[in-house]
Amino acid sequence: MVSKEMVALASKRSVIREIYEYGQQRQLIVGKENVYDFSLGNPSVPAPKEVNLCVKEILDQYSAVEVHGYTVAPGDPSVRETIAHSLNQRFQMDYKKEDIFMTTGAAASLNIVFRALTNPKDEFVTIAPFFPEYQCFVTAQGGTLKVVPADIDTFQINMEALENMITPNTKGIIINSPNNPCGVVYSKETLVELANLLKKKSQEYQHTIYLISDEPYREIVYQGVTVEYVPHIYKDTIVCYSYSKSLSLPGERIGYIAVTKEVEEYDDLMKAIASAARVLGYVNAPSLFQRVAARCCDMTGDISIYEKNRNLLYDGLTKMGYTCVKPGGAFYLFPRALEEDAVSFCEKAKKYDLLLVPGDSFGCPGHVRISYCVDTKTIENALPLFEKLAKEYGI
Amino acid sequence: MVSKEMVALASKRSVIREIYEYGQQRQLIVGKENVYDFSLGNPSVPAPKEVNLCVKEILDQYSAVEVHGYTVAPGDPSVRETIAHSLNQRFQMDYKKEDIFMTTGAAASLNIVFRALTNPKDEFVTIAPFFPEYQCFVTAQGGTLKVVPADIDTFQINMEALENMITPNTKGIIINSPNNPCGVVYSKETLVELANLLKKKSQEYQHTIYLISDEPYREIVYQGVTVEYVPHIYKDTIVCYSYSKSLSLPGERIGYIAVTKEVEEYDDLMKAIASAARVLGYVNAPSLFQRVAARCCDMTGDISIYEKNRNLLYDGLTKMGYTCVKPGGAFYLFPRALEEDAVSFCEKAKKYDLLLVPGDSFGCPGHVRISYCVDTKTIENALPLFEKLAKEYGI
Numbered sequence: 203m204v205s206k207e208m209v210a211l212a213s214k215r216s217v218i219r220e221i222y223e224y225g226q227q228r229q230l231i232v233g234k235e236n237v238y239d240f241s242l243g244n245p246s247v248p249a250p251k252e253v254n255l256c257v258k259e260i261l262d263q264y265s266a267v268e269v270h271g272y273t274v275a276p277g278d279p280s281v282r283e284t285i286a287h288s289l290n291q292r293f294q295m296d297y298k299k300e301d302i303f304m305t306t307g308a309a310a311s312l313n314i315v316f317r318a319l320t321n322p323k324d325e326f327v328t329i330a331p332f333f334p335e336y337q338c339f340v341t342a343q344g345g346t347l348k349v350v351p352a353d354i355d356t357f358q359i360n361m362e363a364l365e366n367m368i369t370p371n372t373k374g375i376i377i378n379s380p381n382n383p384c385g386v387v388y389s390k391e392t393l394v395e396l397a398n399l400l401k402k403k404s405q406e407y408q409h410t411i412y413l414i415s416d417e418p419y420r421e422i423v424y425q426g427v428t429v430e431y432v433p434h435i436y437k438d439t440i441v442c443y444s445y446s447k448s449l450s451l452p453g454e455r456i457g458y459i460a461v462t463k464e465v466e467e468y469d470d471l472m473k474a475i476a477s478a479a480r481v482l483g484y485v486n487a488p489s490l491f492q493r494v495a496a497r498c499c500d501m502t503g504d505i506s507i508y509e510k511n512r513n514l515l516y517d518g519l520t521k522m523g524y525t526c527v528k529p530g531g532a533f534y535l536f537p538r539a540l541e542e543d544a545v546s547f548c549e550k551a552k553k554y555d556l557l558l559v560p561g562d563s564f565g566c567p568g569h570v571r572i573s574y575c576v577d578t579k580t581i582e583n584a585l586p587l588f589e590k591l592a593k594e595y596g597i
Numbered sequence: 598m599v600s601k602e603m604v605a606l607a608s609k610r611s612v613i614r615e616i617y618e619y620g621q622q623r624q625l626i627v628g629k630e631n632v633y634d635f636s637l638g639n640p641s642v643p644a645p646k647e648v649n650l651c652v653k654e655i656l657d658q659y660s661a662v663e664v665h666g667y668t669v670a671p672g673d674p675s676v677r678e679t680i681a682h683s684l685n686q687r688f689q690m691d692y693k694k695e696d697i698f699m700t701t702g703a704a705a706s707l708n709i710v711f712r713a714l715t716n717p718k719d720e721f722v723t724i725a726p727f728f729p730e731y732q733c734f735v736t737a738q739g740g741t742l743k744v745v746p747a748d749i750d751t752f753q754i755n756m757e758a759l760e761n762m763i764t765p766n767t768k769g770i771i772i773n774s775p776n777n778p779c780g781v782v783y784s785k786e787t788l789v790e791l792a793n794l795l796k797k798k799s800q801e802y803q804h805t806i807y808l809i810s811d812e813p814y815r816e817i818v819y820q821g822v823t824v825e826y827v828p829h830i831y832k833d834t835i836v837c838y839s840y841s842k843s844l845s846l847p848g849e850r851i852g853y854i855a856v857t858k859e860v861e862e863y864d865d866l867m868k869a870i871a872s873a874a875r876v877l878g879y880v881n882a883p884s885l886f887q888r889v890a891a892r893c894c895d896m897t898g899d900i901s902i903y904e905k906n907r908n909l910l911y912d913g914l915t916k917m918g919y920t921c922v923k924p925g926g927a928f929y930l931f932p933r934a935l936e937e938d939a940v941s942f943c944e945k946a947k948k949y950d951l952l953l954v955p956g957d958s959f960g961c962p963g964h965v966r967i968s969y970c971v972d973t974k975t976i977e978n979a980l981p982l983f984e985k986l987a988k989e990y991g992i
Contacts, residue, residue: 203804203862204714204869211876212868248661257885258653266643270846306701306850309878317737319599335875342712342876409598451665453884455701467598473607474599480730481606481737483704488883489848490652 211338217563218242221548225557232555238584239557239576243382243533245450246575247503253449256497260490269493273486275476277304277458284496285458292500293431301462303475304487304495307455308418308444309335310479312376315414315440315459316343317478318471324373326414329359330565331536333382333416343478345373352566357386357527357536361395368403374412374440375400380419380429383564383571384536385512385529387427390435397436404438410466413439418457419532421448421502424509427530437464440471445495447532450503456491508533511574511581518585523597533575536561540595544570550594554587606733612958613637616943620952627950633979634952635967638777638928640845642898642970648844651892655885664888668881670871672699672853679891680853687895688826696857698870699882699890702850703813703839704730705874707771710809710835710854711738712873713866719768721809724754725960726931728777728811738873740768747961752781752922752931756790763798769807769835770795775814775824778959778966779931780907780924782822785830792831799833805861808834813852814927816843816897819904822925832859835866840890842927845898851886903928906969906976913980918992928970931956935990939965945989949982 218241225239260269276282279299286297305311316326316339324345328336330352340347348367353360364375375396379388388396400411415432420443423429433439444457461471486492515535516528526537539547544560544567551558551570561569574581613636620634655664671677674694681692700706711721711734719740723731725747735742743762748755759770770791774783783791795806810827815838818824828834839852854870856863881887910930911923921932934942939955939962946953946965956964969976 204866205712205716205873207716208713208869208872208876209865211872244667246662249665251661253665254656254661257656261649261652266646266649266845267641270644270648270848272639272847306883307878307880309880313878317600318603321598321600321602338876339878450661452667453665453881455880455883470604471599474603477603477606478600481603481733482877483702483708483734485702485704485850486848488701488850488886491883491885 218559221557221559228555237555237557238580238587240572240574241557241559243573244575245447245452245503246577247450247505247507249450250498250501250503252498252501253451253494256494257490260493269490271489273489273492275479275486276300277302277487278489278492281492281496285499288499289460293434295431295433295462297460297462300472301460303459303472303479304492305457305459305479306484306487307446307457308416308442309339310455310484311442311444311457311459312336312339312414312416313343313482314475314478314484315442316340316345317482318474319373319412320345323371325369325371326374326376327364327367327372328376329364331357331381331383331561331569332376332565333378334563334565336376349565354538354566354569355527357381357384358388358392359396361399365399365403368411370407372403372407372411374414376414376416377432378416380423380529380531382419382532383534383559383561384527385532385534386527387423387429387530390430393430393432393435400436400438410438414442415439416442418444418447422505422508422533423531424512429531433462437462438466440465448502449495449498451491454488454491456487456495507578508575511576511578514578514581515572515574519588522589522592524588524592533573535572535574536569537572539568539570540592540597542568544568551591554591556584556587556591613954616952616954623950632950632952633975633982635969635971636952636954638968638970640842640847640898640970641972642845642902644845645893645896645898647893647896648846648889651889652885655888664885666884668884668887670874670881671695672697672882673884673887676887676891680894683894684855688829690826690828690857692855692857695867696855698854698867698874699887700852700854700874701879701882702841702852703811703837704734705850705879706837706839706852706854707731707809707811708734708738708877709870709873709879710837711735711740712877713869714768714807715740718766720764720766721769721771722759722762722767723771724759726752726776726778726956726964727771727960728773729958731771744960749933749961749964750922752776752779753783753787754791756794760794760798763806765802767798767802767806769809771809771811772827773811775818775924775926777814777927778929778954778956779922780927780929781922782818782824782925785825788825788827788830795831795833805833809837810834811837813839813842817900817903817928818926819907824926828857832857833861835860843897844890844893846886849883849886851882851890902973903970906971906973909973909976910967910969914983917984917987919983919987928968930967930969931964932967934963934965935987935992937963939963946986949986951979951982951986
């Protein structure tokens with residue numbers, strides 16, 4: 203009687219949430235310190251202290267009617283101007299405030315963009331491993347998602363497979379670099395090759411294929427690695443951003459969509475974005491945190507903690523014999539499971555209270571996601587258990 | 598190329614926004630104090646001072662990771678418990694925390710509910726005058742909206758017209774009392790009659806017709822008027838609430854959906870609500886303001902200001918000869934235009950810099966909406982102009 207589709211979706215329980223809930227139960231039995239929960243991508247580094255200072259400052263500076271009132275739908279103009287300016291400074295861009303549309307986080311950014319772009323029969327393509335919510339979002343907004351199998355040796359893009367998947371119905375390609383779940387950052391070469399392919403295919407099919415760059419992890423990147431600013435490489439890029447990870451504000455739901463004026467059909471696209479935000483009920487991005495984001499847009503939480511965790515875990519596991527592409531950013535490691543069936547491997551890991559997520563959820567079987575946004579101590583204590591687990595497999 | 602539907606929607610400009618923007622321009626020419634902008638429903642009363650105090654308290658009490666982190670999708674459990682308790686105390690209900698689903702404001706509540714309920718071909722019915730965004734939201738979530746013409750003498754419900762509009766495809770009825778745009782509160786008699794009709798029709802068609810009660814103005818109600826708590830009168834009611842108006846927090850986007858366990862298919866409905874919130878990208882309601890809402894859920898802004906404005910405007914206009922149903926709540930007056938064509942009437946009013954919204958936007962031609970969430974002084978100064986306008990019509 204209620205929506206069959208929505209009830210059916212609920213029965214496909216989130217694997218990540220199930221593991222997390224198992225961990226919560228398990229903690230009651232063996233104690234919190236003995237459960238190594240690597241399931242959730244919830245930032246463990248606190249927001250920079252400036253965030254709370256800004257909140258208080260803003261409350262003191264503005265009247266309540268002003269700070270808690272509606273903003274115009276794309277967001278407070280001075281907020282958008284500040285963010286445009288910051289992007290211009292950092293990435294040598296030329297954004298104006300009207301190119302920035304403030305949103306209720308990355309999930310909102312993506313939904314709004316999919317709704318803004320999608321006509322009947324439109325398809326989107328993403329690259330495994332990929333964030334599984336893309337499937338829900340694209341479908342909810344009337345499109346179809348196709349997935350390019352992972353290049354498991356590099357987690358860059360298998361261009362041949364991608365090329366074969368592009369059809370006259372392809373409206374956009376979704377990329378996510380630094381990547382959840384594998385932490386890999388696309389190289390400049392990868393992006394240039396991707397841009398060339400999309401230009402060729404756009405020409406072939408006589409319509410633009412948009413590149414949707416989902417980049418909540420853009421600022422979480424480690425020594426020696428550069429995250430290219432994608433619009434420099436492919437002009438028809440729509441940037442979907444969130445402050446959830448960089449400022450450790452995932453609960454506050456604040457982000458933006460950025461579109462340069464060079465993007466094909468800029469005017470219609472911006473109109474469609476505004477309409478999409480409207481019909482989906484995203485009246486305006488939360489008003490206080492719009493202002494907080496503007497004031498803190500050049501900051502991040504203490505990334506060095508994640509880098510330390512990455513090094514400890516990557517070095518530890520590879521030394522034990524695990525196979526893993528070294529992540530350049532985000533806070534995930536995505537090693538191969540020690541048997542073909544990652545689900546079965548994760549079950550074995552559970553015996554040691556190591557809670558990992560099978561790569562199957564991310565369109566990449568045979569691997570496991572380890573979220574290392576945890577206390578460094580958790581990793582130190584988990585390493586001997588990873589070693590015992592490896593020994594079970596004779597490694 | 599981008600979504601045709603979304604671009605087309607953008608071309609249908611919001612009448613309210615156009616009037617507001619005209620007013621902003623006009624202020625530059627004749628001065629802010631000489632423009633009587635009654636177009637927007639933006640609360641003019643500040644949030645209770647406790648709101649900002651709570652924000653600061655919460656930031657000081659909790660760690661940043663806790664307060665700005667993800668909450669579970671339905672919202673922080675203790676927040677939901679507090680809100681359930683408050684509803685139980687105030688309306689003699691028996692909500693538990695699992696019956697409350699925190700949302701990013703009323704627009705989100707409604708979109709989530711429509712998506713959760715709608716199967717192909719489903720229809721929803723609302724009663725004119727009605728909030729025009731219902732049309733966008735229902736359509737965006739796959740349903741069709743039908744509108745019962747207004748009973749312009751009372752703005753209660755024309756039951757016969759409603760009965761004729763209910764079909765085997767009717768999934769739900771949307772009501773909004775106190776009403777935007779007319780400020781009328783449905784009487785107990787109206788609601789009982791509505792409930793009886795829906796019970797009869799549910800039985801006739803052998804499926805439940807849900808009542809979606811959109812009640813952001815529930816607490817904005819004046820002396821001598823009672824807003825019934827709808828689930829007492831019709832058990833299959835889904836309450837969609839927002840703190841935008843009661844706490845004057847429209848920019849912060851915080852509200853909830855409340856469903857009693859007596860509602861038909863409760864389990865599936867709650868699952869579908871969670872799925873709908875997920876696919877629409879509403880990861881969780883803004884985390885800090887979830888906690889603020891819980892701490893302030895028994896408060897409101899200073900309603901007496903709106904009541905004073907209502908009295909001044911209603912008494913003033915009716916004395917001049919305007920015809921108007923007396924509003925019992927919200928902050929809107931919806932008098933008849935002094936000629937058949939409300940659009941033309943609003944154009945005439947513009948000569949006096951009185952900015953009113955034609956009722957056509959709300960499915961009720963021949964009327965105008967006056968939003969009196971403005972300074973009392975604005976109303977005092979506008980009254981002589983309303984009198985001049987009436988004189989033009991020989992009244």
